[in-house]
C-alpha cells in the first residue's frame with residue numbers, strides 16, 4: 001500500500017472531490033431509493049453519460065472493514081457499495097481496468113450533519129487502495145440546492161435539471177403507487193412485479209426523451225403506467241390503518257438498510273406511506289430562499305449595496321427554482337390523481353408553519369428534523385393512525401426528532417415508534433412493530449382514517 005501523507009490527503013479532498021464533468025466517464029450512482037436512482041440514471045444516459053446504479057448492500061462487509069463503527073450507517077453502506085463495485089470491475093477487466101474511466105457520484109449536505117463528510121471519508125479510503133486514488137468523486141451540495149454547475153455542459157444544464165427533477169417526482173409516484181396497491185393486491189406478488197416493470201419502462205422513457213425536451217411524452221408514459229397499477233387493486237379488500245413514515249432519508253428509503261420495514265408493516269395489516277425524495281429536494285431549495293431573504297434584509301439594513309444586489313439575485317434565482325419545482329410536482333400529482341388516489345406532497349412552507357404554530361422546532365436549526373417533526377405533526381392532525389420514525393442508529397437529527405415528536409404524539413394519542421438500524425438483526429424489532437400495528441389498528445377502529 002502506498003504511503004499517503006496528511007498533505008496529500010488534504011489536497012485530494014479539494015482536487016478529487018468536487019464538481020467534475022461527468023462526460024466520457026462511467027458515472028457510478030449509489031442506490032438509495034431503488035426506483036429514483038434508476039430513473040435518474042436514465043436521465044444521465046439521455047444526456048450521453050454512461051450512468052450505472054451500483055449493486056447495493058452486498059459489500060457491507062467491506063464498508064465495515066474500513067470504518068470504525070462510529071460513522072453513520074449510510075456512510076458504511078455506500079462505502080461498501082463502491083469498494084465492492086471496484087473490486088468486481090478489477091476482477092472482470094483484469095489489465096484492462098482503468099480507474100480513470102469511473103466517476104463516483106456522492107452528493108452531500110452542509111450544516112451540522114455528517115452527510116457532508118461521507119465523500120471526504122470515501123476519498124481517504126479510496127486513496128489508500130492501489131490505483132483507486134484516480135477514481136474521482138463527483139459531488140453536489142445542498143448548500144446551493146444541488147446545483148449541477150460543472151457536472152453537465154452549461155448549454156444542457158437547464159434541460160437536464162428539469163428532466164432530473166421530473167425523474168425524482170416520477171420515482172416518488174411509482175413508490176407511492178406501490179404502497180397504495182400492494183396492501184390491496186388481487187394476488188400475492190403482482191404489485192411488486194408490476195412496479196419492477198414500471199420502473200424499467202419509465203427508465204427507458206426518461207433515457208429516450210429527456211434530452212429531446214420531450215417531457216410530455218414522459219408524463220404520458222407515467223399516466224399509462226399508473227392506470228395499469230389501479231387494476232392490481234382488489235376492491236373487495238377493506239381499507240387498512242394508514243401509517244406515515246418519517247426519518248432519515250437514506251435509511252428510510254433504502255430497503256436493505258431498513259430491512260424493508262414497510263413490507264413488515266403491511267404484513268401486520270398496514271397501508272404505509274414514506275416521506276418523499278421530492279420533499280428533501282424542495283426543502284433544500286426552500287432553505288436557500290429563506291437564507292437569501294435573511295441576507296437581503298440584513299444587507300438592506302446595513303445599506304451594503306453590492307451585497308444587496310448579490311442577495312437579491314440569489315433570492316430571485318432560488319425562488320424561481322422553487323416555483324418551478326412546486327409547479328411541476330403539482331402538475332404530475334394532479335395528473336396521476338385522475339387515475340388513483342395517491343397522497344400529494346406537502347409544501348415546505350406549510351410544514352414550517354406547522355412548526356411555528358406549535359412552537360416546537362425551528363427551520364433555523366436545520367437538518368431533516370425540521371421535516372420529520374413537522375410531517376409527523378401534520379400527519380397526526382390529518383388523522384393518520386400511526387407514525388414511524390426510521391433512522392440510522394446514532395443519527396443526530398433523527399434522535400432530535402424522536403425527543404420532540406414522541407411526547408407530542410403521546411399528547412395527541414397517535415401511536416408512534418422509533419426504529420433505528422445499523423445492519424444488525426434484532427429479535428425484538430418485529431415484535432415492537434407488531435405491537436405498534438396493534439395500537440394503530442385500535443386508533444383506526446376508533447377514529448377511522450383520512
Ligand code: SF4
Nearest residue numbers: 072113114115395396
Ligand atoms: S442525517 Fe443522520 S445518518 Fe445522515 S449524516 Fe446526519 S447524523 Fe448521519
